Amino acid sequence: MSMSTAVSETESSRATYDNIEPWFEQLAAMAADDPQRAALREDIVHRCLPLAANIARRFANRGQDLEDLTQIARLGLMNAVDRFDVSQGRPFLAFAVPTIMGEVRRHFRDHSWAVRVPRGLKELQQRLGPATDALTHRLGRGPTARELAAELGVELTEVTQALIARNAYAADSLDAQYPSDEEGSTPTVRETLGVVEPCYGLLEDAMAVRPLIAALPERERKVLIMRFWENRSQAEIGRLIGCSQMQVSRILSTTLDSLREQALSDPPARKRTAA
Known part of the structure; x- marks a missing residue:
């Protein structure tokens, strides 16, 4: 049974990969040129699609479209299916979850920055989140850059550069809309460019009236x-x-x-x- 002819089920349905290891045993027993092997592989991937969707949702709200993240997670799932060795005795989930998450993280590292940032800073920036959480829990407050550097075993300048690099992670679109003071008005960033800032007029008024006062x-x-x-x-x-x-x-x-x-x-x- 191929993926196209499999029984239709949504990705939000109950997971069907709880006991999928016997499927991998069948897959491993087939010859590489067996025409049924590709069909069985597709069935395994199809059954595990909810797992990829769940992992993609964990990375939502980070400036990337959920549909794109889901496709990346599915790519990681296919890699996990192809690389899983059932003879090792490990459950598939224990291998698939870190494999899929690694694929999504690499996508963020390599493709989700608004400007070019050295790979070393990208990788360090990804380590800052877990280190910050651990130190905050341990210290009862937010850590300083020096404390983060000591926790991660890197130079203070590297942590500072990685913290600054966060500002280059995502850029707002010129067509993004923001709420206005006027009811029902949602101008785009492009429409607000070049608009005179009201506080400039207030500053000019203050400078004009100061000598009079x-x-x-x-x-x-x-x-x-x-x-x-x-x-x-x-x-x-x-x-x-x-x-x-x-x-x-x-x-x-x-x-x-x-x-x-x-x-x-x-x-x-x-x-x-x-x-």
Whole structure:
């Protein structure tokens, strides 16, 4: 029975590879040129497809499409089927799981980086995760780069470079969408490129009004500082400077109007000096 004619079953169905070693015994007993051998191999692979799917899902949410990961895991499964030696007495699962996971990890190491990173740093970066978990459990806090270096037996500079290399692991697509402050708006990264950053305008406003505030009389400047920098109430300011809350309100209103008028007015034309 070939894979194409096998009874259809989804990858989420109950695993059928719990007792698959007798199938490998039959496979090993067949001659290499036996036409039934290829069909039996396909049946074994088909029965073990849920195992590949389960392992692929373990690596989901790491910047790679689950369908692609599933294909890589299936490739690892076929390698495991071809390399498994039933005569060793080991269960197939004990051999297949690390073989499939190794194939998926190699895919991440070799093909999932946004920029070129030396293989040594890729391999060290993969070791950082388990080492960080072990040290966090042991120390009760996140480990430092120096502690990671000691745990892994490598130089501090290597750990630092591997930590930096994580930033090159994946890059966002220009067509990726991000939620906006506006309801229902999801602009892409491409659409936001070149947009003026609002904080730049605030910075320019602050730089423009700073000398105007410095030129204020001491009382008006003090009231502004207490109200907008120290976040004090008008009543509290009145008690501190010895006046009523109403007077503080008038001081603030008059001062802000004056600052606004000066900030929005055109600067006086410079007089030309004689040559």
